[in-house]
Ligand SMILES: Nc1ncnc2c1ncn2[C@@H]1O[C@H](COP(=O)(O)OP(=O)(O)OP(=O)(O)O)[C@@H](O)[C@H]1O
């Protein structure tokens with residue numbers, strides 16, 4: 001009996017959050033590294049479905065760095081990164097589009113649909129579908145200068161690496177009305193029909209901004225954002241971030257992630273979270289418990 005009461009108490013802890021978040025949109029970035037293990041994949045799908053059934057509107061944006069790397073290798077193409085961004089010549093872009101929009105996207109869609117009841121379905125999109133993500137070639141020089149890690153000696157033509165120009169949310173609104181969960185691969189397009197490889201963190205923040213989402217959550221393969229001593233920072237203000245990049249505390253794939261978090265907050269998203277995707281049910285733990293997990297990023301004054 002005691003155990004049953006305890007269970008009820010745990011459920012009750014979630015009540016204020018359910019009340020608060022019902023009807024709100026949460027954008028979840030599902031990182032390539034956090035997608036690796038099967039039991040974690042199942043827990044992820046269950047969390048997303050739980051949100052949907054509780055009346056929250058989840059929108060998924062996924063990465064796929066390791067999967068792209070694997071296929072490039074099979075095809076004899078090299079993987080190269082500058083400041084956390086993948087250098088993407090045309091032939092690499094084709095592989096990116098095939099792997100992200102095909103294999104990775106559809107495996108997430110299938111995963112969610114396998115655990116969904118009859119009323120909910122996941123549907124996969126790239127930024128080309130429904131004209132969702134209009135993009136342009138990333139101005140790499142400006143990008144690195146803004147980030148405070150501008151290195152003039154480095155190669156600055158990143159090829160088909162893009163940035164979001166705007167998000168046309170129409171298709172997402174239709175899907176929400178009809179109870180679908182959108183699963184978005186981070187491939188954008190421009191007016192000339194070019195495809196762009198956009199870091200999924202930026203797509204997540206742009207989609208979150210366009211939907212005026214309550215939260216954007218970045219699931220990744222590390223406990224959270226770490227300080228210079230390697231301790232996880234539980235709450236961080238946007239103004240502290242540039243210094244941490246300049247000092248080399250934030251590097252690699254964490255750079256676009258924190259920059260994306262800041263952009264989302266600037267575009268009206270209430271909170272950004274960096275979560276450890278290796279913890280089963282990390283999404284539910286963050287949203288429905290008082291303690292929360294990982295790092296939250298809030299707007300500084
Ligand atoms: N200060 C920091 N705190 C935490 N992680 C950091 C920090 N600086 C750099 N990192 C690195 O950032 C990595 C996370 O970014 P990464 O791009 O590799 O993963 P992802 O975005 O989850 O996956 P994908 O890019 O495939 O979607 C961590 O594994 C860590 O090595």
Ligand SMILES: [Mg+2]
Nearest residue numbers: 063065201253
């Ligand atoms: Mg990344």
